[in-house]
Amino acid sequence: MEQINQSNRIQTSLLNSAEKRLLVWLAERQPRWVTSDMLTVVGVVGAFLTGLGFYLTHYNLNWLWLSSAGLVVNWYGDSLDGTLARVRNCQRPVYGYYLDHTVDCINEAFMFVGAGLSPLVNLNLALAVFILYLFMTINVSINAHLKSEFRLTYAKLGPTEFRLLIIIANTLLLALPALTSYRMTLGSHQATALDIVALAIIAILTIIYIVTVLSDASKYARIDPPKNPPAK
Secondary structure, three states: OOOOOOOEEEOOOOOHHHHHHHHHHHHHOOOOOOOHHHHHHHHHHHHHHHHHHHHHHHOOHHHHHHHHHHHHHHHHHHHHHHHHHHHOOOOOHHHHHHHHHHHHHHHHHHHHHHHHOOOOOOHHHHHHHHHHHHHHHHHHHHHHHHHOEEEOOEOOEOHHHHHHHHHHHHHHHHHOHHHHHOOEEEOOEEEOHHHHHHHHHHHHHHHHHHHHHHHHHHHHHHHOOOOOOOOO
16 A cells, blocks of 8 residues: 555644643553544544533533533543554554544534534534534645645634533533523524524634635645646
């Protein structure tokens, strides 16, 4: 098989330094029977619990605690699986890259669809955020192939920061019941507080995506300039 070089990981998030130290500390203390694949499964279970917790808010808002706990479980499995492989010096770059990105999409589907099926967020808005996430994921994968650059963060925010923001939002919804009942009229729709947050996220992600694509396209155009057709 052709050798596949690992991409340079670009991680500049706000919590990156402290998170790296914590993950290495945790990886060094995992029992030998714990494997990276097991942790990947743990991450999927956490994502499922997150989506389930959102959905169950149809019956009781306190299910948001399950959603927040699921995010912690998802962070533990999803963030620690690769660190464990690096600490034990048993990386599998081809298999790991494929599995990691495939599972990430499954995880996000559980989370966004679960949120959209709850009474807290409009399904169309949740799916719009999910689509934008997939757009950015595809762009990251393209850059990893073309210039061996694997960008994990945008605007100092990465997956861990987004998980933390959702946990904070869940806690605020539980602590401030007025947020749950808040409605704003947008056209013919009654938008919830989280709908407004989702709209803001959609706007921010759209801007980041457009700026990133234009910047990448400009760089690739310089690397691969147009060629004049051969003279007849």
